[in-house]
Amino acid sequence: MLLTKYTHSCIRLEQDGRVLVLDPGIFSESATALAGADTVLITHEHPDHYDGDALAHALSTLPDLSVHAPTGVARDLRVRAPEAQGRIMDAAPGERFTAAGFAVECFGGQHALIHPSIPVVANVGYLIDDDLYHPGDALIVPDGVSVGTLLVPVHAPWSKVSEVVDFVVSVRAPHAFQIHDGLLNEQGLAFTESHIARIGGLHGVKFRHLHAGQSVDI
Template sequence: MKISKYLHSCLLFEFDGHKLLFDPGQFSFTEERVTADMFKGVNSIVITHIHPDHFDLEITQSILAVTDAQLYTNSQVGEQLTKAGLTFILIEEGEINIGPFILNAVPVTHEALLDNPTPQMTAFVINNKVLYPVDTLSDELIGYKGIELLLMITTAPFATERGIAAFADKMQPKQILPVHDGYARDFFIQQRYANYKKHFEKQGIKFHEVYEVGASVNL
């Protein structure tokens, strides 16, 4: 299974010829370092919640213009898709097969934001190997402690570096792929990655430093 990062939380999973895309939002596309054409041939798109850094209707439509991918999401995002005349498969809780992928959907609570309502949000475990907690740092996912790979928030307006590291320390994954940092400058990301890597290496956790658009890891 190959996992490629296209800035922020836009992630492409590839396995047995199937391409599964998560959260193509504004922070990935806004500077045109990522474009819809990069996702020609994508078979499926999963959207975790309605925040613009994870979901943008025009971006979604631009990707669907170059591929016939099936959309999967929760009710709140689904309302916006329906208004735009787009069909989707509802996925909010439990196990679902998408091509060769087995996804376990877990309802979770988004971390609190200033003067902002809490959205409906769905975390995912992919092929029993990868945990995508999306924008939560709570103990709701502690049952997945020891997972092979954690997709870990690295910067966020709702979190501190100590809080982020504390969540990952509790989860004790074997590996970490940093996400949710698409609004940060490259020099800042490099600095923070170095700090996180030093912290997690002390515990024997591999921290993947991914800097280039489309950089990937393999499980």
């Protein structure tokens, strides 16, 4: 499986000519990430993970493209792209389905708390082919599974470094790459990732930084 990292939390997966894209948001190179995509998975409604205009355009130009997303996102997208309603599916924790030939299992349920005054929205984490886990904006450890490759939200208004490190240690995936890194400058990112790599390494986790546009076989 070929994984390509785009800016912030967008990931593109390719295998045997099949393309699955996760969280193409407004900080990401959505047009490039979505080119030729078969299926898109959205974790939650915040615009850094869900670019409604870009995704509606993709649905209008890619007749076989399908989308799985939490109910609120799916509802909004059906309004934006009414001609594609049959290709927009709700996703919820506990569900399993096949998307673009990839096996998908859903975890979580809600976004991490940003502040008590800010409403908490739905958030679905996705485990792909029993290996790759994209948690969206929540540090939910998936139960009953062994994750092979973890995508780590390294920085957010709702988290602190100790929580991120504990998440990495708890999941204990052999391999980990960063996501949700679009809000840090190079110095801040290097500082945070050094803690993740050092402490995660003590627990058997090999953490690696991927630049935007960089690909890796997993």
